[in-house]
Amino acid sequence: MTRKFGCLLVVLLAWAPLHAASVGAIAGYVKDNSGAPQMGAVVDVFVSAARVGTTVFTDSRGYYVANNLPAGNYYVKVRAASFLPSLRENILLHSGAHVIINLTVNTLEDALRMMPTRRSETEDADDWHWTLRSAANRPILRVLEKDKDSTDSGSLVVVTHNKSERGGSDDALKASVAFIAGAEAGGFGSAGDVTTAFALEKSLFSSGTLSFNGNIAATSGDPTGVLRASYAHDIGDFSRPTFTVTYRHFAAPGAAVQNSPYAAVTMSSSDSTTIGGFIDLNYGADLQSTEFANRVIALRPHGSIDVHLSPNMLVEYRYATSEPDTRAAKGFDSAPADLSESGPRMALLNGEPEVEKAAHHELSVSRRMGDTSVQVAAFFDHVQNAILTGAGDPSSYSDDVLPDVYSGTFSYGYTPGVSSTGARVVVQRKISDDLTATVDYSTGQAIVSDSAADWQTLAQALSTRRQHSVGTKLYGHIPSTGTRWIASYKWTSGNTLSAVDAFNASPGQTDPYLSVFIRQPIPGTSFIPAKMDALLDLRNLLAQGYVPVMGQDGRTVYMVQSARSLRGGLAFTF
Helix, strand or coil: CHHHHHHHHHHHHHHHHHHHHHCEEEEEEEEECCCCECCCCEEEEECCCCCEEEEEECCCCCEEEEEEECCEEEEEEEECCCCCCEEEEEEEECCCEEEECCEEECCHHHHHHHCCCCCCCCCCCCCCCCCCCCCCCCCCCCEECCCCCCCCCCCEEEECCCCHHHCCCCCCCEEEEEEEEECCCCCCCCCCCCEEEEEEEEEECCCEEEEEEEEEEEECCEEEEEEEEEEEECECCCECCEEEEEEEEECCCCHHHCCCCEEEEEEEEEEEEEECCCEEEEEEEEEEEEEECEEEEEEEEEEEEEEEEECCEEEEEEEECCCCCHHHHHCCCCCCCCHHHCCCCEEEECCEEEECEEEEEEEEEEEEECCEEEEEEEEEEEEECEEEEEECCCCCCCCCEEEECCCCEEEEEECCCEEEEEEEEEEEEEEECCEEEEEEEEEEEEEEECCCEEHHHHHHHEEEEEEEEEEEEEEEEECCCCEEEEEEEEEECCCECCCCCCCCCCCCCCCCCCEEEEEEEECCCCCCCCEEEEEEEEECCCCCCCEEEECCCCCEEEEECCCCEEEEEEEEEC
């Protein structure tokens, strides 16, 4: 009997430290809206939406701690006299971790004061209408040192955020419609057809968002444009799966290319997962089916691994197989300038469709220092059948181009492709609450034109060479007028026809040469129950980087890195 008792005692003594290491704690401070600590507040820690796991009370500093909690997902609710209850959902507790959850309680008067007021027609657009999107915009507060007032020592402190802190939207239906037109300029600007851009967004099931948007145009009764439907579901800090279906349709370019309409369907799936509170995995793939004379199917996987070494330092590895769309920074309100903005990137080879195939590997380090952020990156790109852009229409004498009759441009395939090793440095500074500046330097191999050529010798005149680009961008807001704007200029050395850093998804991403985007609110009237904005989108305003090529018909066409487009219109938000 004594031997059995001794064995049991040894097992218990061995199990106790292992159990202590496997459990964690949730702690934090409870304060009111003015920051005053709330002593004696009741803090309930729920193991599910309906079952309380433990209840603790705050001390004189408003501090509480719930110890000995196994790993899992928790809810924390605080109750205090004279205040409304406060609830924090989806708190992920890792084994042995110490999670800090600070809670604020409000009186009924405070809650009413914080409720959003009804937006009038003259008010400024909200963030849904103006979001500077970037693949590099990651949350950076991930792992912090242990709180000095905590009773535990040596534990990991994981900072979590509720849905409202992550920018979650309400259940209201959001809608907007815009009418955009371009200027005819004989290959030096977008076509003059009016396009209708629209967007709908609706929150579903408290954590899901359904959106539908697109651009539609019609010429001679033949509709063309882009339609996109997307659903995203927010599963707390675990993941945010997104599924998108995009349909593109462009009218028949002409008899020289068999009068075949150009259509493409893309199904996209993506997700994100957090590991250990400081590693983010973002992954997904696009399945593209392109129809033009023949059907071409391509799989485009992509992904990234973000490691948050500190609150202000991020190391990221990114893999991509398609170039980012610079229109994302404009909210997708403006119509595509040409096929290069519409994807998938495709040209013709001897009359047969060929899509661009690419692989991009990138390793970057980002550091935030106050109002300044710096990114240093090294990348390797391999692009097969690189797609170049031209201005004009050589389709009457060439089977190797895909014309776009609406923009006056064409796509041309450079079959040798490009293999590039390069580097990038991006500096972004928040000058004020209404003005942010970005400077970007990149170097890498790009396609250049060694000399002026005619169409028959164009392929021989093209080669790859290390080039350099420097871009600067300002984006901001004028509070007095409500104007929101982006102005950028990107210089590239030599007669460069492809982007030096084509897969740049950092905040320094810009269109080549001088570009301007303006969104200006217009005072509304009772006749139109919506908020009105004037839109102006100018790309390569000075028509720089045009390389002339003599066509077989005696006319000159141009190879360009970015064709000039001049577009403007009105947007209505409901």
